[in-house]
Amino acid sequence: MKAIRTTCAYCGVGCGITARVIGDRSVSITGDREHPANAGRLCSKGTHLGETVGLEGRLLHPRINGNRVSWEAALDSVAGRMAACMEQHGPDSVAFYVSGQLLTEDYYAANKLMKGFIGSGNIDTNSRLCMASAVAAQVRAFGEDVVPCSYEDLDAADLILLVGSNTAWCHPVVWQRIEKARERRGTKIVVIDPRRTETAEQADLHVAVPPDGDVALFNALLYQMRSRGLLDEAFLADRVEADADFWSSLSPGHGVDPGAFRKLCGLLAAHPRTVTLFSQGANQSICGTDKGNAIINLHLATGRINRIGAGPFSITGQPNAMGGREVGGLATMLACHLGFSADEREAVAGFWNAPTICSGPGLKAVDMFRAIHSGKIKFVWIMATNPAVSLPDSGFVREALARCPNVVVSEVISDTDTARFAHVLLPAHAWGEKDGTVTNSERRVSRQRAFLAPPGETRADWEIIAGVASRLGWGDAFSWQHPADVFREFAAMTGLAAERGKALDITGYAGLDRNGYEALAPFQWGGERPLASGFPTADGRARLVPVKPAGHATGKDFPLRLNTARYRDQWHTMTRTGLSPTLSQHRPEPILEICSADAVRAGLTDRGLVKVETMSGESVFRVGITDAQRAGEVSIPMHWSDAMAGEGRTNRLPCQDVDPVSGQPGFKNTAARVSPVKPAWRAFMATSEAFHPDGLLYWSRSRVSGGWLYELAGNGPMTLDEWLPDGEQLEALDKARGMRRIAVRNGDGALVAAAFITRTGELPSRRWIASQLGTLGANASEVLAGRPSKPAPDRGPIVCVCHGIGEKDIAVAHAGGAQSVTEIGKATCAGTNCGSCRPALAILLDRCAVLAEEELS
Numbered sequence: 001m002k003a004i005r006t007t008c009a010y011c012g013v014g015c016g017i018t019a020r021v022i023g024d025r026s027v028s029i030t031g032d033r034e035h036p037a038n039a040g041r042l043c044s045k046g047t048h049l050g051e052t053v054g055l056e057g058r059l060l061h062p063r064i065n066g067n068r069v070s071w072e073a074a075l076d077s078v079a080g081r082m083a084a085c086m087e088q089h090g091p092d093s094v095a096f097y098v099s100g101q102l103l104t105e106d107y108y109a110a111n112k113l114m115k116g117f118i119g120s121g122n123i124d125t126n127s128r129l130c131m132a133s134a135v136a137a138q139v140r141a142f143g144e145d146v147v148p149c150s151y152e153d154l155d156a157a158d159l160i161l162l163v164g165s166n167t168a169w170c171h172p173v174v175w176q177r178i179e180k181a182r183e184r185r186g187t188k189i190v191v192i193d194p195r196r197t198e199t200a201e202q203a204d205l206h207v208a209v210p211p212d213g214d215v216a217l218f219n220a221l222l223y224q225m226r227s228r229g230l231l232d233e234a235f236l237a238d239r240v241e242a243d244a245d246f247w248s249s250l251s252p253g254h255g256v257d258p259g260a261f262r263k264l265c266g267l268l269a270a271h272p273r274t275v276t277l278f279s280q281g282a283n284q285s286i287c288g289t290d291k292g293n294a295i296i297n298l299h300l301a302t303g304r305i306n307r308i309g310a311g312p313f314s315i316t317g318q319p320n321a322m323g324g325r326e327v328g329g330l331a332t333m334l335a336c337h338l339g340f341s342a343d344e345r346e347a348v349a350g351f352w353n354a355p356t357i358c359s360g361p362g363l364k365a366v367d368m369f370r371a372i373h374s375g376k377i378k379f380v381w382i383m384a385t386n387p388a389v390s391l392p393d394s395g396f397v398r399e400a401l402a403r404c405p406n407v408v409v410s411e412v413i414s415d416t417d418t419a420r421f422a423h424v425l426l427p428a429h430a431w432g433e434k435d436g437t438v439t440n441s442e443r444r445v446s447r448q449r450a451f452l453a454p455p456g457e458t459r460a461d462w463e464i465i466a467g468v469a470s471r472l473g474w475g476d477a478f479s480w481q482h483p484a485d486v487f488r489e490f491a492a493m494t495g496l497a498a499e500r501g502k503a504l505d506i507t508g509y510a511g512l513d514r515n516g517y518e519a520l521a522p523f524q525w526g527g528e529r530p531l532a533s534g535f536p537t538a539d540g541r542a543r544l545v546p547v548k549p550a551g552h553a554t555g556k557d558f559p560l561r562l563n564t565a566r567y568r569d570q571w572h573t574m575t576r577t578g579l580s581p582t583l584s585q586h587r588p589e590p591i592l593e594i595c596s597a598d599a600v601r602a603g604l605t606d607r608g609l610v611k612v613e614t615m616s617g618e619s620v621f622r623v624g625i626t627d628a629q630r631a632g633e634v635s636i637p638m639h640w641s642d643a644m645a646g647e648g649r650t651n652r653l654p655c656q657d658v659d660p661v662s663g664q665p666g667f668k669n670t671a672a673r674v675s676p677v678k679p680a681w682r683a684f685m686a687t688s689e690a691f692h693p694d695g696l697l698y699w700s701r702s703r704v705s706g707g708w709l710y711e712l713a714g715n716g717p718m719t720l721d722e723w724l725p726d727g728e729q730l731e732a733l734d735k736a737r738g739m740r741r742i743a744v745r746n747g748d749g750a751l752v753a754a755a756f757i758t759r760t761g762e763l764p765s766r767r768w769i770a771s772q773l774g775t776l777g778a779n780a781s782e783v784l785a786g787r788p789s790k791p792a793p794d795r796g797p798i799v800c801v802c803h804g805i806g807e808k809d810i811a812v813a814h815a816g817g818a819q820s821v822t823e824i825g826k827a828t829c830a831g832t833n834c835g836s837c838r839p840a841l842a843i844l845l846d847r848c849a850v851l852a853e854e855e856l857s
């Protein structure tokens, strides 16, 4: 078995993976011990990548209007549509919407085609929804989009502030590194987040900031540091420039619990080695850029930057969000960290030998879809992103796509919500087949290497782009034969940035040959602290940017603030993690989290259904009552799409308001209201065949081994018959409980479906029933009873998905004397593989301890 070293498909931690092919589309995944980002560790998503490399749902052939066509026909169609639009309506009638899940080589090709050859700035990326505010804040403060720290700083910090980051779920391997630092040197951890997340539960201090209260909080912290005489006056005098009104813009009002604020000030004062790690709770806001600068201001003014263990650390989301920023894939940059001045445009045009360099920035994502909606843009090519699900106000986005006369989608999955709008659908290589480079949160460039043969007629994204470019007559500039050729060109191009004093400089790799590219070891551009030798501004000094807290309105009609966030084991719109039975156990349904007082007020019950309404739309979710959510605030996951749920699509709800500087949408703070949904009947169905119900009040589905598990609720007739697969149908009617139970077996006697429907009763536990799918000779009476005649011990909800350990197992181990997460691991194996569930185990242990104490007293 050949071991191939590659990089994880998911988050911006950028973990190294060793992949060994063990059979047909079957692969064993382990962490790469030598990779500096993870030293062998992987989280649940990385560990279970093997479950997502099958061909289920894959797009294998090009299609035009749903019909299979040849690549020739597909590429001719794309090029023809583009040429016609450019000719009739000019270059700005054409747009690309791309993604941080493309490789650097793909991204480079797309950016070059749009900005140098089509001659428009209209290429933007889903990083606009993700990193744009951090980018803008860094440009304002440092003069360039540079993250000034490294993971090593987390190891060396004495205080880590996590702002709007659920690190334990979204960057789990970085979280494990933070935990190690705490073990080793007693690092203090503070979480600044309106919700009490699993990360917050583990922190030394949780500051429950009000939604978008971060600017006020960081201004107040700086105010306090200044009044305590803790500014770094020498650094300020030497390296930093403050606007005239900067110091007077600070005020002491912090908006959080006074005790928590006092503690936070004390920690800050005591620990100069401070890293502030921030992500979407900071960026996804209509004052996201100001939040970024408020954080950076504190670091600059106290000299907590460019030193080991200190710095403002914007952590990236997608595996190649950083690479996309480097090549210039945002509409607001030209290429390679360069802007649109005459000098920069000339330099880039010269380097590319470009016929028509774009004249200035293009439309940012939300504006781009507005222009598609209004008909100004008549051609859009979407690559590696699912905007019908992930952009705000998705009802509007879908209208825009439906109106657009030319929608091209490059995808790996055939039926995504966005692919449904495509006139031309192009099949791309997926993870495991792709070959190129990605850059992680700490600017470390790593190779993604192919270890599986590309299936069907799939092609590399860069190759597809080059194919279209050559049909448009620009073959010479896109004549690469291999991703190494693209990488070399990009590396050489960073010389333009370096000549202009930027930190981005990988010209050292411009001479890399294919063997060198093949063997390329992970490397970090700019070194550990890239701004230590000076800031890339005209005068070499960083800027303190005055920022003001922004006001937000809720009102009588929409009294709640709606937050949207991520689940530990799902990735975005679930096109890949949604296929993994293991990963689907953690949170099989989209849950609206709400505190009990608000739930009571709105008439909601735990595990009932809730309708959420905003100015933009409405959606239905399962209710989860929790004291982790503050009064007046509710939270939903971002993940569910039309493909995975009937009414649970989150982005019907956020509005199109964006940050005025960065153009990033304020996904985390939308005025909303909630009301109960009371269906006449509720049901679940485990089935080997997927189906798409309509006419229901609610449905969602999750992957189980051998099929799907559907949760359903409706008002009409209490029947699921139209969705049951063919086969021998057995039925039991439980009049007393108003419950119908159905089992279906195929000709071989294997269970292909089991459905339970009720008006008033309690539905049985799903896990055992779903596990019987595909089982030959599954005992029909047991299935209809909802449990085996000799039931295995009930393990409770699964906590450790790697080892299938449930909450009840943990309680038993605790009662048996296991008092710590490590001891629980010894007793049950829970948390000993990927470690993603360790925060949840710690919370469970606390709960067990409280229960035990209550029993004693």
Ligand SMILES: Nc1nc2c(c(=O)[nH]1)N[C@H]1C(S)=C(S)[C@@H](COP(=O)(O)OP(=O)(O)OC[C@H]3O[C@@H](n4cnc5c(=O)[nH]c(N)nc54)[C@H](O)[C@@H]3O)O[C@H]1N2
Pocket (backbone or CB within 6 Å): 011, 012, 045, 130, 163, 164, 165, 166, 167, 169, 170, 171, 192, 193, 194, 195, 197, 209, 210, 211, 212, 213, 214, 279, 280, 281, 282, 285, 316, 317, 318, 563, 564, 565, 566, 567, 568, 569, 570, 571, 572, 668, 669
């Ligand atoms: N499991 C998993 N991991 C992922 C991803 C995934 O889909 N699933 N996606 C990746 C990507 S692309 C990204 S961008 C990252 C995102 O990683 P994170 O930013 O950690 O993820 P989120 O859950 O979107 O948001 C983080 C937190 O911001 C909080 N928040 C909301 N409003 C505010 C506020 O006003 N102030 C503050 N301080 N906090 C607030 C939310 O309550 C939430 O807990 O995750 C990456 N990793």
Ligand SMILES: Nc1nc2c(c(=O)[nH]1)N[C@H]1C(S)=C(S)[C@@H](COP(=O)(O)OP(=O)(O)OC[C@H]3O[C@@H](n4cnc5c(=O)[nH]c(N)nc54)[C@H](O)[C@@H]3O)O[C@H]1N2
Pocket (backbone or CB within 6 Å): 099, 101, 102, 126, 127, 129, 130, 131, 280, 284, 317, 318, 383, 384, 385, 386, 387, 389, 390, 391, 410, 411, 412, 413, 416, 428, 429, 430, 431, 434, 461, 564, 565, 566, 571, 572, 573, 574, 575, 576, 638, 650, 651, 654, 667
């Ligand atoms: N409400 C709310 N909305 C959000 C967020 C939030 O926190 N709240 N977060 C935002 C953020 S930070 C992000 S990053 C976005 C993410 O949103 P999206 O980018 O829309 O989410 P994904 O599901 O990752 O979509 C990637 C698509 O590309 C396909 N794909 C995967 N690999 C490849 C490839 O190599 N080539 C091609 N051509 N296709 C590929 C996948 O099948 C999938 O359909 O969502 C944003 N939307």
Ligand code: SF4
Pocket (backbone or CB within 6 Å): 008, 009, 010, 011, 012, 013, 014, 015, 038, 041, 042, 043, 044, 045, 046, 047, 170, 171, 172, 173, 174
């Ligand atoms: S933390 Fe998890 S999802 Fe992120 S790169 Fe590492 S293994 Fe992949």
Ligand SMILES: [Mo]
Pocket (backbone or CB within 6 Å): 129, 130, 131, 317, 318
């Ligand atoms: Mo993201």
